[in-house]
Amino acid sequence: MPVKQIETIAVTGATGFIGRALVGRLAALGYGVRVLVRPRAAKTYRAGRGVEVIVGDLAQDPALERLVAGTRAVVHCAGRVRGRSSGFRATNVAGTRRLARVVARQSAQQSLVALSSLAAREPQLSPYAASKRAAETALAEEAEATGSAPWTILRPSAVYGPGDRELLPLFEWMARGIAPDLGPPDARFSLLFVDDLAECIAHLVRAGAATGAVHEVHDGQRGGYTWDDVARAVALLSGRRARRVRVPAPVATSIAGANLVARSLFGGAPMLTPGKVRELRHPDWVCDDTSLRSATSWKPAVRLEEGLRRTLFPATGAPLEVPQVH
Ligand SMILES: NC(=O)c1ccc[n+]([C@@H]2O[C@H](COP(=O)([O-])OP(=O)(O)OC[C@H]3O[C@@H](n4cnc5c(N)ncnc54)[C@H](OP(=O)(O)O)[C@@H]3O)[C@@H](O)[C@H]2O)c1
Helix, strand or coil: CCCCCCEEEEEEECCCHHHHHHHHHHHHHEEEEEECCHHHHHHCCCCCCEEEEEEECCHHHHHHHHHHCCCEEEEEEECCCCCCCCHHHHHHHEEEEEEEHHHHHHHHCCCEEEEEEEHHHHCCCHHHHHHHHHHHHHHHHHHHCCCCCCCEEEEEEEEEEECCCHHHHHHHHHHEEEEEEEECCCEECCCHHHHHHHHHCCCCHHHCCCCEEEEEECCCCCCCCHHHHHHHHHHHHHHCCCCEEEEEHHHHHHHHHHHHHHHHHHHHCCCCCCHHHHHHHHCCEECCCHHHHHHHCCCCCCCCHHHHHHCCCCCCCCCCEEEEEC
């Protein structure tokens, strides 16, 4: 449905994997989009048509005030997803709380859609998971304290698509014929293509009223996938069946520990940490999207095979052709 008049949506995390897809979708729907971009990223960030940039950080009230002023809705995609344990709370919990306070001060009518994670279901697994759960609690506390319009929290399953840095390397290994076996063989998990998540958020923004609920969201595959299912889908695209290579838990943990030390010596935010290994080895990351389906009419559109084709072969606009698997 086209937007009747130009309404502006504020987005944090616009330079990230999910934020980029969301900004593109909102702009395509005719919204004005105002984005928060950190100073370092602002040097290279290319704002598209209808996108206004506010340079700043989640730690800065004045930047957040400029970001949300007069907007119809705020979508909070910014978050720390990798790195050592120390940084997660400052960005994910304190940053989320600060944004919620600024939104509440500006208007009680503004809705806030915040991206949490399925990891919040298992906060004991890692500092990241704990910070995502604590961020959800912070939002509930702020809404209670200020009596502000409630939020909607989305807990996506693992999100993949062009521009992803976490799952893409794993899919690429599979396409080359190697399927690293990082978790238990019967582990199940849900997936979601990034454009579907962007569309889901846009749907919530269009609907206006925040649901005040936490919704899990996935690609429509009830019961999720195993790594074998994913490897089979990649094999259909690459024409090469991947050989499973077991990575025993102690080996993965040792690699993660060494990775942490190396990153603390040479800089950068490590992705594979002991906490991330515990997340990967968790047997059940299957979403239940019942509450989302009853609260909205949004439906996912991209199935795994199509999502993998767009992720692994983004230049191929052609319909999916199934090559011979040997
Ligand atoms: N990707 C997934 O599979 C997945 C699954 C479930 C939930 N999520 C959640 O979805 C959100 C986005 O994830 P993503 O995969 O898009 O991550 P990403 O690519 O790492 O993007 C993170 C974004 O947050 C921004 N950011 C980080 N710290 C900030 C701060 N202190 N102030 C302002 N902005 C800050 C980053 O800015 P810079 O560019 O300046 O670093 C970047 O724009 C996160 O909340 C994550 O927990 C992701």
